[in-house]
Amino acid sequence: MKKILILALFICLGSHIFAQELSLGFQYGTARVFDEGQTVRRITEPGLLLTFRLLPESVGFFGRIGLLFPSRVSEGPLTLSYDQYNYIVFLNAALGASFKVPMNDQFMFIIDAGMSINNLFYGGSFRDTIDASWSIFVQQLGTTISGGHTFNNIKMSHRYNDYAFGILANVAARYNFNRNFYMELGLAASFDFLRYRSYKFTAEFEKDADKYAAASTFPADKLEGLTGTGSSAKADRLVLESSGYFNVFKQFTFIPSLSVGYSF
Numbered sequence: 001m002k003k004i005l006i007l008a009l010f011i012c013l014g015s016h017i018f019a020q021e022l023s024l025g026f027q028y029g030t031a032r033v034f035d036e037g038q039t040v041r042r043i044t045e046p047g048l049l050l051t052f053r054l055l056p057e058s059v060g061f062f063g064r065i066g067l068l069f070p071s072r073v074s075e076g077p078l079t080l081s082y083d084q085y086n087y088i089v090f091l092n093a094a095l096g097a098s099f100k101v102p103m104n105d106q107f108m109f110i111i112d113a114g115m116s117i118n119n120l121f122y123g124g125s126f127r128d129t130i131d132a133s134w135s136i137f138v139q140q141l142g143t144t145i146s147g148g149h150t151f152n153n154i155k156m157s158h159r160y161n162d163y164a165f166g167i168l169a170n171v172a173a174r175y176n177f178n179r180n181f182y183m184e185l186g187l188a189a190s191f192d193f194l195r196y197r198s199y200k201f202t203a204e205f206e207k208d209a210d211k212y213a214a215a216s217t218f219p220a221d222k223l224e225g226l227t228g229t230g231s232s233a234k235a236d237r238l239v240l241e242s243s244g245y246f247n248v249f250k251q252f253t254f255i256p257s258l259s260v261g262y263s264f
Contacts, residue, residue: 025259
């Protein structure tokens with residue numbers, strides 16, 4: 001989640017470098033996933049929207065990135081809520097062509113069309129103990145050989161990403177206050193047809209002693225952030241479970257928005 005939010009921040013700070021128009025506003029999104037005519041997931045929550053356009057004349061380019069912060073997500077018999085997870089965020093973004101249709105000096109319509117990507121990502125964490133100690137008892141000799149390590153107070157994290165790829169169209173009515181400032185009322189709709197779902201369950205080692213012990217205790221292909229060799233090797237995380245797969249599905253997203261913008 002932190003990586004996506006940092007990326008969104010960089011887009012916000014850097015988009016004015018190439019944009020002729022930049023707007024920030026509020027949106028209220030409704031996303032529904034359909035399967036055989038039935039709604040199997042529904043998201044309806046407010047959020048923030050950033051839109052930037054390179055629109056020198058009547059035809060140009062646009063990009064947009066929005067975030068919804070749902071408190072609850074219903075998916076079939078399941079309900080995702082903040083009681084279960086640390087964060088639940090729905091990201092919607094698009095990039096494509098933009099068209100300007102002026103009506104007069106103060107009023108115009110904007111039409112955007114392009115490719116979209118939506119991602120519902122959520123995750124949670126808890127503290128637990130990993131007992132990786134072992135012992136071997138040799139009965140004939142009456143001796144015990146032991147080794148391994150016990151990891152205490154380890155942060156266990158499970159993260160889900162549900163990506164959707166498709167197309168988006170947006171129609172917006174714009175009112176120009178003056179040459180630079182404007183207000184825009186838009187209605188975007190996207191249809192997603194390709195889905196990628198991923199899940200990862202990890203143990204995150206925060207102490208250097210645990211990082212060194214993890215590198216010598218667990219198989220290298222189960223470790224992330226593995227650095228060094230031999231006795232100096234250490235690892236940041238142990239991947240206990242991970243999965244990811246593509247499938248075809250149907251998701252419709254409707255996003256009304258109200259933004260205030262500036263033309264450079």
